[in-house]
Structure formats: structure tokens, C-alpha cells
Amino acid sequence: MADQPDAPLTRIQQKNRDLILEGALTAFSINGFRGATLDQIARAAGLSKPNVLYYFASKDDIHKTLLTTLLDMWLAPMIRIDPQGEPLAEVMGYVRAKLDMSRRFPRESRLFAYEILQGAPHLTEILGGSLRQIVDTAAAILQGWMDQGRLARVDPHHLIFSIWALTQHYADFDVQVRAVLGPGHDPFIEADPFIENLYRRMLAV
């Protein structure tokens, strides 16, 4: 189990930890933290339950590891907004990246959705800490563009919230979207031009 936290992992450790995190991501994203069981996770990972607990101290540990590991990936597109770029193109690039992530990583989206719904017990410090800084930085860039008259003036923080809401909706509420649209629709393909048009019209000077 956990010797030195900085000890390099053996090949077996690396592989099994990955298997567990992969299975746990599926389990947590379907049923949430409370709803997912160690048995489910173990089965999804192809390991026995005690063996899962040999690699992670607790169910909570798995969950926290997943969240913190995936958060960087989840926030990466926002960091790539380039202050030197063309404003509208930068925003549209971010929007498209987020929508693409919702399509390709719906499990991750739901994992975070459950966590935030729950009151973010594992992420509170991060939300008000590093996440807030990242958002503030992006908001400052957007504000700068607006001050230069290169982007229509809107509240930059709520602009960012709107991008999160619109894109993650298609991952988190997938069943509802599909049920309402009926068969023969690809929600993501249809959403793309709609959302693009939305931001173009709102942000054009």
C-alpha cells in the first residue's frame, strides 16, 4: 500500500491503479459517490475488492484521486485562451473545445457534476482557490478585449459560466436531451452550430 508517497510505482502498481481509476470513473459517473460501490468498482476493474483497497486507502481516496487528477485536464482549455489572439476566435475555440470535451468525456463531466451538486465536499478549497484564479485570469483577458472594443461588453464571469452550462448540459443531461429530440438526432452535432451562432451574435461588436 502507501509506502513513501513519492516512491516510484512498479509496473503492476501503475497498471492496477489505472484499472481501478478507470472502473471507478465509470461507476462514479453513473451512480455518484454514494451510489457507486467498491464491488462495482472492483468488478469494473477486474480485481477483487480487497485488492482494490490494497492500492487505495479507501473509496474516498479513489474518488479524491480521480477528481484531482482529472481537474487539470478539465480546465486545460481555459488556460489555453491566448491574450494575443483574435478575441472572437479565442472564445469560439474555447467553446468548441468544451463542447468537444463534453462529447468525448461525458463520464468526467458527470463526475464533476455530481461533486458540485453534492456541495463539492472534495473540491471546496480548489473551487475558491486555483479554479477561481484561473477563471479570474481568463475573465481579465476577456475584460481587456471588451475595454479595447474588440468584443461586446458582457459580464466576463457569467460569460464563462454560460459556456460551462451550455456545453456540459449535453453531457450531464444526455438522456433528457435525447429523449426530447427523439431518435435520429446527434445532439452534439446539432448543438455545435447553435452554440457557435449564439456566441457570435452575443459577442460581435
Next chain:
Amino acid sequence: MADQPDAPLTRIQQKNRDLILEGALTAFSINGFRGATLDQIARAAGLSKPNVLYYFASKDDIHKTLLTTLLDMWLAPMIRIDPQGEPLAEVMGYVRAKLDMSRRFPRESRLFAYEILQGAPHLTEILGGSLRQIVDTAAAILQGWMDQGRLARVDPHHLIFSIWALTQHYADFDVQVRAVLGPGHDPFIEADPFIENLYRRMLAV
């Protein structure tokens, strides 16, 4: 317990069922279905656990009753869209009504959010049935206005999705929004002009 399903409720039955549903709404909206316990619900309602199960057959029964009872209220604003009204005003009225509901009924919003995230085990028929019909009706009205050139042309279904996403985001992800904004902000008050501006610019002809 369940005598005739159509038997009129006594005053005590009415009061206690209401207490239970009220407590359950709080419990389910905080922890989700699996996370909420009958003890929590009983405590929140001020009743003993067996007494709760005297009025409802099971935890599942409480949950299903809550969902179906609240769904009408939740969808009401969409039904009030008036085909005879001024298009932009009707849309803005719906948007404002939804945002107001997120502010006043965050527990209801989270209850549905959990249910949909979970794959809507209790709402699948409704989602593809009556909900779909209501949405299709509203979408047809919107489409009519667009065909008349009284509203900019966008996909009406995704327009509705965007309204849901943007407004419910402030209820469902409240902790995140507040953490990012920091103290001294009222998310709903700030969101109102942002969202209003968004739809005005997107939908103006």
C-alpha cells in the same frame, strides 16, 4: 398505508404526507436518492421512521411521488408561452420565469438534476412522452415566429435546451458559482441582465 388510492386524505394524512415530502425534498436535493436516508427524511419531517413508512410504501415511493408532483410546476412556465404574444417578449418571459424558479426553488432543480444525471430511472416514460410533447409544442411556436421573420432563425429545440442549461446552472452548481465569484456577489441578480442580453442579441431579427 395505501387503502383505496382514490380515498380522500384525512387532515392528519395530508399534513404528514406534506411534512414527509418537504423533508424528503431537502434530503434528496442535497444527497441524491442513494445518498439520502429514511432516517434523514424522518428527522427532517419530525416523524419516526416507521411512521414515514406508514404514509409511503417505500423510499422509492416518496421519491417518485416527489418527482411526479413537482414536474408539473417545473414545466408550467413553458406551457404559458403564448403563440399570440410578442415573440421576443414571450421568450424573455420564459427565460426570466426559469431563472426565477432556479432562485426560488433550487431544491427542486437539484432533485431533477440528480434524477437526469442518474439516467432518469423514474422519468424515462415522461421524458420521451409528455415532456417531449410539451417541448415540441413550444418549439413549433418558436419555429412559427422564425418563419414569420419575427425571431432570428435558430434551432428551437436547442434554444430551449440553452434556456434550461443557463438558468438551472445557477441552482445546480450554486457552490461553484459562488466560490468562483467570491463573497459579495448575488449570482442571480448578476445573471439576469447577462442572460437577458444574450437572448436579445441572439434572437433579434
Next chain:
DNA sequence: CGTGTTCCTGACCATTTGGTCAATAAAGGA
């Protein structure tokens, strides 16, 4: 006041579930 119905509860039960542990098997390295 008496009696039938409704309401309420303490005690109990079966199952699920997160987690432990001693013992065994498999690697790994000299």
C-alpha cells in the same frame, strides 16, 4: 362512554457495504 378506525412507535430483521486481516501466491533480485 364505548368501540372501531386511524395513527404511531420500540424492537427487530435481513441485506448491503466499506473495510480488515491473516495467509498464500507471485515477482524480483543477488
Next chain:
DNA sequence: TCCTTTATTGACCAAATGGTCAGGAACACG
């Protein structure tokens, strides 16, 4: 090969949890 370290597991445990039940309290009503 031998021995140390790492992996793995069956059996087990305690707590939590949804639900039951028999009996008692409160109420309604003739």
C-alpha cells in the same frame, strides 16, 4: 536457487440502512 518484497484473496466484521410487525395511543363518531 533462495529469500525478500510485492500482490492477491477468502473469510470475516461492524455499521448503516430499508423495511417489518405487534402492540399501544389517539381520534372519530354513534
